Amino acid sequence: xxxSNNGTQPKVSVRGLWKVFxxxxxxxxxxxxxxxxxxxxxxxxxxxxxxxxxxxxxxxxETFVVMGLSGSGKSTLVRTLLRLIEPTFGSxxxxxEDILGYTxxxxxDYRRTKTAMVFQHFGLLPHRTVEENAAWGLEIRxxxxxxxxxxxxxxxxxxxxxxxxxFRPNALxxxxxxxxxxxxxxxxxxDVLLMDEPFSGLDPLIxxxxxxxxxxxxxQMHKTIIFITHDLSEALKLGDHIAIxxxxxxxxxxxxxxxxxxxxxxxxxxxxxxxxxxxxxxLRTIMEPVQVKLHADMSPKEAxxxxxxxxxxCGFVADKHNTYVGAVSFAKLAEAKQSDRSDCxxxxxxxxxxxxxxxxxxxxxxxxxxxxxxxxxxxxDGRLIxxxxxxxxxxxxxxxSVAEAEESAATSAIGIGADAN
Amino acid sequence: MAAISPTGNGNGGSLWRRLAALPDRxxxxxxxxxxxxxxxxxxxxxxxxxxxxxxxxxxxxRLGSVCSDGATPDNLGRATSECVDTAIFWTTxxxxxxxxxxxxxxxxxxxxxxxxxxxxxxxxxxxxxxxLGLRLAGPRIAIFSAATLAGLGTLxxxxxxxxxxxxxxxxxxxxxxIAIPMGIVIARSDTLDAMLRPxxxxxxxxxxxxxxxxxxxxxGIGNVPAIFATVIYAVPPAIRLTSLGIRQxxxxxxxxxxxxxxxxxxxxxxxxxxxxxxxxxxxxxxTTMMALAMVxxxxxxGAGGLGEDVNRALxxxxxxxxxxxxxxxxxLAIIIDRLxxxxxRERQQALTxxx
Numbered sequence: 001x002x003x004s005n006n007g008t009q010p011k012v013s014v015r016g017l018w019k020v021f022x023x024x025x026x027x028x029x030x031x032x033x034x035x036x037x038x039x040x041x042x043x044x045x046x047x048x049x050x051x052x053x054x055x056x057x058x059x060x061x062e063t064f065v066v067m068g069l070s071g072s073g074k075s076t077l078v079r080t081l082l083r084l085i086e087p088t089f090g091s092x093x094x095x096x097e098d099i100l101g102y103t104x105x106x107x108x109d110y111r112r113t114k115t116a117m118v119f120q121h122f123g124l125l126p127h128r129t130v131e132e133n134a135a136w137g138l139e140i141r142x143x144x145x146x147x148x149x150x151x152x153x154x155x156x157x158x159x160x161x162x163x164x165x166x167f168r169p170n171a172l173x174x175x176x177x178x179x180x181x182x183x184x185x186x187x188x189x190x191d192v193l194l195m196d197e198p199f200s201g202l203d204p205l206i207x208x209x210x211x212x213x214x215x216x217x218x219x220q221m222h223k224t225i226i227f228i229t230h231d232l233s234e235a236l237k238l239g240d241h242i243a244i245x246x247x248x249x250x251x252x253x254x255x256x257x258x259x260x261x262x263x264x265x266x267x268x269x270x271x272x273x274x275x276x277x278x279x280x281x282x283l284r285t286i287m288e289p290v291q292v293k294l295h296a297d298m299s300p301k302e303a304x305x306x307x308x309x310x311x312x313x314c315g316f317v318a319d320k321h322n323t324y325v326g327a328v329s330f331a332k333l334a335e336a337k338q339s340d341r342s343d344c345x346x347x348x349x350x351x352x353x354x355x356x357x358x359x360x361x362x363x364x365x366x367x368x369x370x371x372x373x374x375x376x377x378x379x380x381d382g383r384l385i386x387x388x389x390x391x392x393x394x395x396x397x398x399x400x401s402v403a404e405a406e407e408s409a410a411t412s413a414i415g416i417g418a419d420a421n
Numbered sequence: 422m423a424a425i426s427p428t429g430n431g432n433g434g435s436l437w438r439r440l441a442a443l444p445d446r447x448x449x450x451x452x453x454x455x456x457x458x459x460x461x462x463x464x465x466x467x468x469x470x471x472x473x474x475x476x477x478x479x480x481x482x483r484l485g486s487v488c489s490d491g492a493t494p495d496n497l498g499r500a501t502s503e504c505v506d507t508a509i510f511w512t513t514x515x516x517x518x519x520x521x522x523x524x525x526x527x528x529x530x531x532x533x534x535x536x537x538x539x540x541x542x543x544x545x546x547x548x549x550x551x552x553l554g555l556r557l558a559g560p561r562i563a564i565f566s567a568a569t570l571a572g573l574g575t576l577x578x579x580x581x582x583x584x585x586x587x588x589x590x591x592x593x594x595x596x597x598x599i600a601i602p603m604g605i606v607i608a609r610s611d612t613l614d615a616m617l618r619p620x621x622x623x624x625x626x627x628x629x630x631x632x633x634x635x636x637x638x639x640x641g642i643g644n645v646p647a648i649f650a651t652v653i654y655a656v657p658p659a660i661r662l663t664s665l666g667i668r669q670x671x672x673x674x675x676x677x678x679x680x681x682x683x684x685x686x687x688x689x690x691x692x693x694x695x696x697x698x699x700x701x702x703x704x705x706x707x708t709t710m711m712a713l714a715m716v717x718x719x720x721x722x723g724a725g726g727l728g729e730d731v732n733r734a735l736x737x738x739x740x741x742x743x744x745x746x747x748x749x750x751x752x753l754a755i756i757i758d759r760l761x762x763x764x765x766r767e768r769q770q771a772l773t774x775x776x
Contacts, residue, residue, distance in 0.1 A: 127695045
């Protein structure tokens, strides 16, 4: 199970979750349910399986994406987490508490304080202004008007809607309405943010803006987010972990890279086929060991010797904690030696910027395409962990564009018929 | 697209399952309310020493005689209609204390409203209506209202018109007081909706004269039975449209509201009713129109106002007076209709439009 590790209690833990729709749904897990497929059950017993034995953990502060096509059960899943739909069997624990055992009062309290949801079709109240919508969760909690309006203005500012407070939602564009939906969810300051295809109804450009906005906000907030989408590239962009659903079951779970590298079955492979791998694979995956690592207290002569041994003209300098300091070239070192400088850090090259390990390959391309030698790669703490050879970046991009060109050549050869599938 | 999810909870499910799913305090509250009503009824009946209906309004006796004479559809029908008569007579006699109380309350209300309308000098009322029309419906309606009302004043129809207006105001107020709570209840229960639908249909299609007979028996002659009959005739659209308005609130909005921990009561008052207001107002508009249509008929049992003018003109064969009374009713109908529709439209625009 990809999403469970490091021993701490998961924020949300779902075990053996089933939802069976239909009258006369069984009260316990029968062999019939366990053995028959979704379509068999629908035809033979008039039961519709919404969720089939779903298990996953979501860690505090991560973005967990549930991906699937329509009818895969992902919307049902997110609704069971709020008990907007009651699951048939299984357990859902949030912070270790079983929410399915909650009384009506406890459930109301849970919905008011612990969670908040953003909906695909916004679900805003048309008879209330933007600020009143944003303050909705606070109002039903019983917060005083002044206090909740102040909070509403804060979150509206956060999502970039200052100046729109007095308008009604219908006066706003779709993207702006969804910002109101996001503000409404954030105003309640929930631990867990549930998002049901929040950007699916938006234009592609607006959708990209909103995704970036969410990434920006998440960097400040560190909420636990459960995000539903049918769009794999959105899942890969936003998700720390991704679960892929089909016919109510989770068929694969893992990080974006794990899923791209190792699709669990043909269904996932079909999904993954059109994704530009380069936009997901990080530099960490294609890094190589540092060829020449120099120590910050080396003299120019020692550094030149180290470079000479490897037959390289450039090297990377790190201090004793392995923190990246800079890059030096053989020529500069020779100059330094002439002028009797004491150590190699005085002649660092000023046109080398380190690449960070979580950058995608396609994002790195413009930075490395004109470079001849390897570039340093650092982690989030600034430590030198490897080097990137520009050739490997360019090769990966080339492989991809060749594959795409071949494919489009194949499709155009088939002609108009290709659209029929 | 979101996954199609036939929700197992929410709509549907039997009344009993819904009752069972209610939190305890509602069950206790409901039980207590029923107990209270039963107690009040018993105490009331105790005090007045109600005689039990004789053999269930003489059904067995009458049917017995029908059977011994040889039953035919003809005498079977007479026997059962006589049973209904007996039942109504019994209700009139034994329920007199209740009907008197209702009658008094309605009459006081009606007189107060009438007094206010007659007290306001007619130029003041005309200007008031004109300003209201200007604000809600634009200059055309405002000028039309002012001109036609002034016409009523100069034709000497003012006191009758005000009396009719008072009747309408009282009947519509009572209708709203009945319709909105009933509409809310019906909106929340499919079973109740299915049960009451034929009853509402019957109330609307039954010839309105039919109500007048028991109305007179319960409340005597005058304005009160007129209001009673008018309410029965005019209340169905307000009930229906209240229920419709609440049912047609978008499920997405309701779900979103619930997801934030909205209680059923908050959902009703802060989401469903405000969003149903335009539809409820359309219902009130229809109710008002139907009440106006009932005005002339109600004059048969002694209601005053324009209807009485028309009725009297009919008796004396004065077509001119009948026409004026009729025109007066038309004028009131048009003004009330345009103003309430404009108000509903404004509210609708607030919901769907922009700023």
